[in-house]
Amino acid sequence: MDIxxxxxxxxxxxxxxxxxxxxxxxxxxxxxxxxxxxxQKVKTAFFKVGxxxxxxxESTDAEGPIGKFLEKKGEGVHHIAFAVKGIEGAITxxxxxxxxxxxxxxxxxxxxxxxxxxxxxxxxxxxxEICEDKNK
Ligand code: ZN
Numbered sequence: 001m002d003i004x005x006x007x008x009x010x011x012x013x014x015x016x017x018x019x020x021x022x023x024x025x026x027x028x029x030x031x032x033x034x035x036x037x038x039x040q041k042v043k044t045a046f047f048k049v050g051x052x053x054x055x056x057x058e059s060t061d062a063e064g065p066i067g068k069f070l071e072k073k074g075e076g077v078h079h080i081a082f083a084v085k086g087i088e089g090a091i092t093x094x095x096x097x098x099x100x101x102x103x104x105x106x107x108x109x110x111x112x113x114x115x116x117x118x119x120x121x122x123x124x125x126x127x128x129e130i131c132e133d134k135n136k
Pocket of ligand 1: 008010055079081129
């Protein structure tokens, strides 16, 4: 699999408006985008840190993946996302290496990325996303 960099780190928060001031006022980062991803039942806020982004995730549905995560574990790091070239091939390669994929085909994520999640059972407990920006 051809990983170029860490595309983003996903962090689960209860309320974006309560979390954003820490990133902006304390860390001095700038929130450049807030976007709802209906498919994943989340509202996201993005910050750039060099080539990598911080993606804050607020749940829009208690039964969605972030809603359940918050219920179980509370706020904190939710997933790490690697930028890859050729996401379809990367999924096939991961499966051939015995990695359990949550997504067997890419789907649309925030910012128009094509994304797929690896199951934390196969990744040492780290929910891992691979993503590709096909517009680049
Ligand atoms: Zn993500």
